[in-house]
Structure formats: C-alpha cells, structure tokens
Amino acid sequence: MFIKNLFHLVRHELKLEMKQKHFLSSIVLYIVSTIFVCSLSFTSIEDTKIWNALFWIIILFSLTNAISKSFLNENSDKQLFLYTLINPRVLILGKILYNLVLSVFLVLLSFFVFNFFIQSDGLKDINFSLFLLAVVLGSMSISSTLTMVSAIASKTNNNIGILSILAFPILIPSLLLSIQFSNLAINGGTAEMATQFIVFLSLINLLIIILSFLLFPYLWRE
Amino acid sequence: MKAIKKHWWKALAVLLLVYTLLFSFLVPLSPTIKSASPSSLEIGDNRIVLTGYNTNFQEGETIDASIEFGKKTLICGKNIKVLSPNMISAEFNIPEALPSKILHVRLKTNRFSSFSPELVKAYSIKVNNDTSNLCIANNAMATSTPLDIPNRLQLNETIRNLMFHVPMWFTMMLIFTISFVYSMKYLRTFDLKYDIIAREAVNIGLLFAFLGLITGMIWAKFTWSEHTDLFTTKGWWVNDVKLNGAAITTLIYIAYLILRNSLNSDQQKAKVSAVYNIFAFVLMIVFIMILPRLQDSLHPGNGGNPAFGKYDLDSTLRMVFYPAVLGWMLLGVWMLSLKKRFANLENTLIDEL
Amino acid sequence: MNYKSLLILISFLSLMGTRALAQDSAIERTFHESGKINVVVAVVVVIFIGLIFYFVRLEKKISKIEKDIKN
Structure with a gap:
C-alpha cells in the first residue's frame, strides 16, 4: 500500500510537470544561460580544479532554483485535497524521489552543456564513469537536503530567500565531499581510491532521507 | 541547606574558573x-x-x-x-x-x-658508528619536577589559550546539544516551555561560537600566519577543516534564528524551527565526524582524528584543561538557566497583561 | 543590521585592507614580545568583553520588561 501510494505520487508529480512545461523549460533555460554567461568570461579553463568548482557552483544554484518550487503549489485547493488523503511520510518520500529524478536529469544536462561551452584541456584522463557517479551521488544529497529544507521554508513567507539561508550551511559539507570526489575522478582516480567518498556520500544520502522521513510529519501536521 | 543544594554547581563553576585563571596565569612555562x-x-x-x-x-x-x-x-x-x-x-x-x-x-x-x-x-x-669518544656528563641531576606548562615550538606562552579558546567550542557543543534535546522534547509534547529552552540555548551557543571564532582567529594569526602585520586581512582566516566546521555551525544557527523571525505564530515558530534544529544538528555532527578524516588540519590531533591526539596534552595541562572545560560548561549552563527563567517570566507577564 | 553598524563594519574592513604605514608597528611588536603572552591577554579580554556584552543585552531586556510593567 505504502509503495503503491509512493509510485502514484511520483507519477502524479511527473504528469503535473509534463503538463505545465513552462517550469521545466524555465529551469533548463536558467542552466543554459548561466553556463553561457560563464563561457563568455572563461571560454577555456586550464585548471581542472577551477573547472570542477565552477561546475558544482552552477549545479548548486540551478538545483536550488529547481527544488525551491517543490512545495509552492501546495496551497492550491486541489493539492491540499490530495495531501489530506495520503500519509505525510509517503508525501515526503515521493517528493524526494521525484526531485532525485529531476536533479539527476538536470545535472546530466548541465554537464553536457557545460562541457560543450567550456572546454578544459585537463579533462583528458578523466575517469568518466566515476565522474558520473560523483555527480549523481552529489546531486542526490544536494536535492534531498533541499527538498526537506524547502518543506521547512514553505512555512515562511519569503520562501526562496529563506531556503538558501537554511540550506547552504548544511550543504557545504556534502558539496565539499562531491567536489573532492569529482576532482579525483577528473584526475583519473579509480573506484578503489574513491571508496571513502562513495561510502560517505551514500551514508549522508541515507541519513537525510531517514531524517526527512521522521521529521516531515511534524511539519505537515497543523 | 536548601540554597547549597540548589546552587552548589554555580559555586563549582566559579571555583573551577578561578582555578583555571590562577593556574593558567601563575604557572610558568617550562625552561x-x-x-x-x-x-x-x-x-x-x-x-x-x-x-x-x-x-x-x-x-x-x-x-x-x-x-x-x-x-x-x-x-x-x-x-x-x-x-x-x-x-x-x-x-x-x-x-x-x-x-x-x-x-x-x-x-x-x-x-x-x-x-x-x-x-x-x-x-x-x-x-661513522664510532661511539668510542662518548663522554659522560652526569653532574647535574634533576632532583624535583617543578610544576610548569610545556613550552612548545611556535606556541610559547600562547599555549595558555588552551584553557580559554578550546572550552568555548566544548561549551558551544554542549549547549547546542541541549537545544537539540529540547527540540526533540518539544516535538514529542508540543509544550512551549521546551521550545523556550531550545531557543535560548541557540542564543547562548552562538555567543560561545562567536567567542570561539574570534579568539581562534587571534590565536591563529600569531602562530600559523606569516603575515604578522595586524592591519591586513591576510592571516586572520586559515583554510582549515576545524575552522570551516566552526563557520558552518555558526551559519546553521544564525539561519535557525532567521527562520524563527520569519514565522508568525508561536506554535508555528516552535514547530518549524524544532524540525530544522534536529535536521541540521544531526547532519552537522555527522560532518564534524567525517570531514576531518578527509583533510589534514593545522589543529592538534590532525589527519584523521577529530579530537586531540594522545600526546597533545601532558599531565600538567590535563590538570587544568579538564577543570577549565567543566567550569566554562557550567558557566554556559548557568547563563542558559538565567535566560530561560527570564523568558518564562516574560511569557507569564505577557499573558497577564 | 542598521545603517550605522554597516558603516562601522565597512570602515573597519577598509582599514584592514590598507596596510599600516609602518611595517613593524608598536602594536604588532607587543604581540610577539615575551613569548607572545599578549596574545593570551587579547584572548582573555575578548572573552571578557563577550560575557559583558551578554550581560548588557540581558539588562536591556530586563529594563524593557520593567518599563512594560510600569505602563
């Protein structure tokens, strides 16, 4: 029953997204234009460290923008009706899952756009599969944190401003981990060298999901 | 008798802090x-x-x-x-x-x-391994071991800051833990008196966090930095794991206060900020445990150890460091209890008026 | 943060930005003399000021409440 509800919810969110295309297209446009502005001032970056840091900063801001909207529609009557019917734990898990899918898509998209506009000679010996793993794991921890914090921030009037104030300090450590991890992948590291990062990032992901699962019902109850 | 039972720990705090001050200013550095x-x-x-x-x-x-x-x-x-x-x-x-x-x-x-x-x-x-020209000079014998504080390279007298700078962080962590515990209590009972403690604890904890940051900056400037001139921005901030952890902690709790201010009703304030407090505290603790294992630190016990190394404190320093930590912690709890009692009074007054 | 304190902060930062005229000013020397004992003094003073700051804030709150009671 729980799982069934969960998938219903995720499907519902996806359907909603497909219907109102303006949201997704606006966030894609945001990513492309940000990267384009960066490419105008950089064109090519010799130092892979800077390339990497710039990439993660763009990811951080685009994900913040994308996920800040996840609890915005909540006030409309239809949504309220839906949410009174289902368990809040299903709701937060559904939101997190949906945002995971969304953020992995956005991150992969921004990687290809970023790589298209801003070249770096240092990327020759990149371990591509490991880099993808770093990007996916990192963006997962960022998006699940942002989902929970946006639920908190939705209770205030100034949603987006509060969201970044609340979320960024909590995000710094997992962002640091992801940056180090993807740096290792860029410099041709192997999976064995990155075990530490993989374990820590997965643990953090798990912990964030468990915490949201436990805490969200308190937020939801009026 | 009743007063002693009620206030003994405050007297202990004062005694421990006086002991700390006297010890750390009177005991000389070892020659x-x-x-x-x-x-x-x-x-x-x-x-x-x-x-x-x-x-x-x-x-x-x-x-x-x-x-x-x-x-x-x-x-x-x-x-x-x-x-x-x-x-x-x-x-x-x-x-x-x-x-x-x-x-x-x-x-x-x-x-x-x-x-x-x-x-x-x-x-x-x-x-060569020729040790035939060894001489024996054993005229002087150390007869007694005097009480002194070790004189370490680079640190010199500033090692005394151990009794002032480091306990700030210990106290801060204790007070934020108290805040975390009372936030959980609040979510279990929805009783606003627990929320008051959680909120006041964040206020006091932030005071100690700022004191820890400023004292740490001063200490770092004169031990780790090559830029010794005071009037530059260089050297005040070192990119160190523990500093970053401290900065993250401070930012999280400032965000907590901002979150409180942007909510309207008391119940809403209490509930939402308790959720954020628990969420942020657990993640912060995890990061403080994880991050030092990934990077080296200038702080003692570096390279995979989030706390002190075994050899960083000698027996003389232990004699004063642990009492100092306890004393500062008790002082912090004392300040917290004052703030809590004051907030309670304020609430009853508002209810009456 | 109000306008006045922002101004003080900016002027302080700009003071930090512009180096002092003398390379080794008297203040700097005091921190390095005699085993850097004055660094310890500075740290203790900062903590003392911090605690006093806490008392001042508490006093302000108490006076406000007292005023409310009177009215």
Whole structure:
C-alpha cells in the first residue's frame, strides 16, 4: 500500500510537470544561460580544479532554483485535497524521489552543456564513469537536503530567500565531499581510491532521507 | 541547606574558573632553549651561545651542556659560562666524524633539562658508528619536577589559550546539544516551555561560537600566519577543516534564528524551527565526524582524528584543561538557566497583561 | 543590521585592507614580545568583553520588561 501510494505520487508529480512545461523549460533555460554567461568570461579553463568548482557552483544554484518550487503549489485547493488523503511520510518520500529524478536529469544536462561551452584541456584522463557517479551521488544529497529544507521554508513567507539561508550551511559539507570526489575522478582516480567518498556520500544520502522521513510529519501536521 | 543544594554547581563553576585563571596565569612555562648561535658547527672548537626562555641560570649552578645523538652523549661542553639569566655559552670540540647528521645541544641542570633547536653543519660530517669518544656528563641531576606548562615550538606562552579558546567550542557543543534535546522534547509534547529552552540555548551557543571564532582567529594569526602585520586581512582566516566546521555551525544557527523571525505564530515558530534544529544538528555532527578524516588540519590531533591526539596534552595541562572545560560548561549552563527563567517570566507577564 | 553598524563594519574592513604605514608597528611588536603572552591577554579580554556584552543585552531586556510593567 505504502509503495503503491509512493509510485502514484511520483507519477502524479511527473504528469503535473509534463503538463505545465513552462517550469521545466524555465529551469533548463536558467542552466543554459548561466553556463553561457560563464563561457563568455572563461571560454577555456586550464585548471581542472577551477573547472570542477565552477561546475558544482552552477549545479548548486540551478538545483536550488529547481527544488525551491517543490512545495509552492501546495496551497492550491486541489493539492491540499490530495495531501489530506495520503500519509505525510509517503508525501515526503515521493517528493524526494521525484526531485532525485529531476536533479539527476538536470545535472546530466548541465554537464553536457557545460562541457560543450567550456572546454578544459585537463579533462583528458578523466575517469568518466566515476565522474558520473560523483555527480549523481552529489546531486542526490544536494536535492534531498533541499527538498526537506524547502518543506521547512514553505512555512515562511519569503520562501526562496529563506531556503538558501537554511540550506547552504548544511550543504557545504556534502558539496565539499562531491567536489573532492569529482576532482579525483577528473584526475583519473579509480573506484578503489574513491571508496571513502562513495561510502560517505551514500551514508549522508541515507541519513537525510531517514531524517526527512521522521521529521516531515511534524511539519505537515497543523 | 536548601540554597547549597540548589546552587552548589554555580559555586563549582566559579571555583573551577578561578582555578583555571590562577593556574593558567601563575604557572610558568617550562625552561627551554630557544636558540643557539652560531647555529652552524665547524670542525674543532666551537663556542656556542644558547639563549633560553624562563631558564634563570645562576652563577655557580651545576650545568651540563652536551651534544647528543639519540640517548647517547657525544660531545661534552666545556667552559660553561653564565652570561645572563637567559644566556649561557659553552665550548664544543667537534671531531671529523660523528654518527649522525642531526645534532642538538642538551642542557641539563638540577632544575630542568632541555634540547636546543637543530644545529646546522657548516661542513659535511662523515657518518661513522664510532661511539668510542662518548663522554659522560652526569653532574647535574634533576632532583624535583617543578610544576610548569610545556613550552612548545611556535606556541610559547600562547599555549595558555588552551584553557580559554578550546572550552568555548566544548561549551558551544554542549549547549547546542541541549537545544537539540529540547527540540526533540518539544516535538514529542508540543509544550512551549521546551521550545523556550531550545531557543535560548541557540542564543547562548552562538555567543560561545562567536567567542570561539574570534579568539581562534587571534590565536591563529600569531602562530600559523606569516603575515604578522595586524592591519591586513591576510592571516586572520586559515583554510582549515576545524575552522570551516566552526563557520558552518555558526551559519546553521544564525539561519535557525532567521527562520524563527520569519514565522508568525508561536506554535508555528516552535514547530518549524524544532524540525530544522534536529535536521541540521544531526547532519552537522555527522560532518564534524567525517570531514576531518578527509583533510589534514593545522589543529592538534590532525589527519584523521577529530579530537586531540594522545600526546597533545601532558599531565600538567590535563590538570587544568579538564577543570577549565567543566567550569566554562557550567558557566554556559548557568547563563542558559538565567535566560530561560527570564523568558518564562516574560511569557507569564505577557499573558497577564 | 542598521545603517550605522554597516558603516562601522565597512570602515573597519577598509582599514584592514590598507596596510599600516609602518611595517613593524608598536602594536604588532607587543604581540610577539615575551613569548607572545599578549596574545593570551587579547584572548582573555575578548572573552571578557563577550560575557559583558551578554550581560548588557540581558539588562536591556530586563529594563524593557520593567518599563512594560510600569505602563
């Protein structure tokens, strides 16, 4: 029953997204234009460290923008009706899952756009599969944190401003981990060298999901 | 009797802090050799002037100076002269071959013994294992071990900050933990009196966080930084794991206060901020455990250890460091209890008016 | 943060930005003399000021409440 509800919810969110295309297209446009502005001032970056840091900063801001909207529609009557019917734990898990899918898509998209506009000679010996793993794991921890914090921030009037104030300090450590991890992948590291990062990032992901699962019902109850 | 039962821990806090202050300002630093000049050795007779800190040499005192390798005495100093209470000179006859390239002068009196910084060789020393020219200089025997604080390289007197800077962080962590616990209690009962404690704890914890940051910045500037001039922005902030952790913690709790201010009703404030408090605290603790294992730190116990190393505190420092931590913690809890009682009074007054 | 304190902060930062005229000013020397004992003094003073700051804030709150009671 729980799982069934969960998938219903995720499907519902996806359907909603497909219907109102303006949201997704606006966030894609945001990513492309940000990267384009960066490419105008950089064109090519010799130092892979800077390339990497710039990439993660763009990811951080685009994900913040994308996920800040996840609890915005909540006030409309239809949504309220839906949410009174289902368990809040299903709701937060559904939101997190949906945002995971969304953020992995956005991150992969921004990687290809970023790589298209801003070249770096240092990327020759990149371990591509490991880099993808770093990007996916990192963006997962960022998006699940942002989902929970946006639920908190939705209770205030100034949603987006509060969201970044609340979320960024909590995000710094997992962002640091992801940056180090993807740096290792860029410099041709192997999976064995990155075990530490993989374990820590997965643990953090798990912990964030468990915490949201436990805490969200308190937020939801009026 | 009742008063003692109720207030004994406040008296303990005062006593411990007075003890900390007295101990950390009255106990001298252990006598050490700060420098040796000339710091390079040549074959034949070398007259080396040793400058010490807190050494207080006296005329007629038995002083041994010798160049040592490992635990073996290689060359004994002759003609030891006391130039001033902090200066002494000795003659060393350096042979052509020595068993080591790393040489230190060891100074031994009845009161203390200390090694000098490393001496540089002005010529290339032939290394041999010949230890036949060992000398025995055991005139001076350390009879009693006086109470003193170790004099470490770079740190010198600033090691006393251990009793002021470090307990700020311990107290902060304790107070934020109290806040975390009361936030959980609030979510279990929805009783606003727990929320008051959680909120006031964040206020007090932030005070200690800022004190820890500022004192840490001052200390770091004069021990780790090469930029010694005060009026630059350089050297005040070191990119160190523990500093970053401290900054993250401070930011999280400032965000907590901002979140509270942007909510309207009391129940809403209490509930939403309790959720954020628990969420942020658990993640913060995890990161504080994880991050130091990934990067090296300038702080003691670095490289994979989030706390102190086994050898960073000696027995004298332990004698005052643990009481200091306890004293500051009790002071923090005392401040918290005052703030809590005040907030309760304020609430009852508002209800009455 | 109000206008006045922002101004003070900016002027302080700009003071930090412009180096002092003398390379080794008297203040700097005091921190390095005699085993850097004055660094310890500075740290203790900062903590003392912090605690006093806490008392002042508490006093302000108490006086406000007292005023409310009177009215």
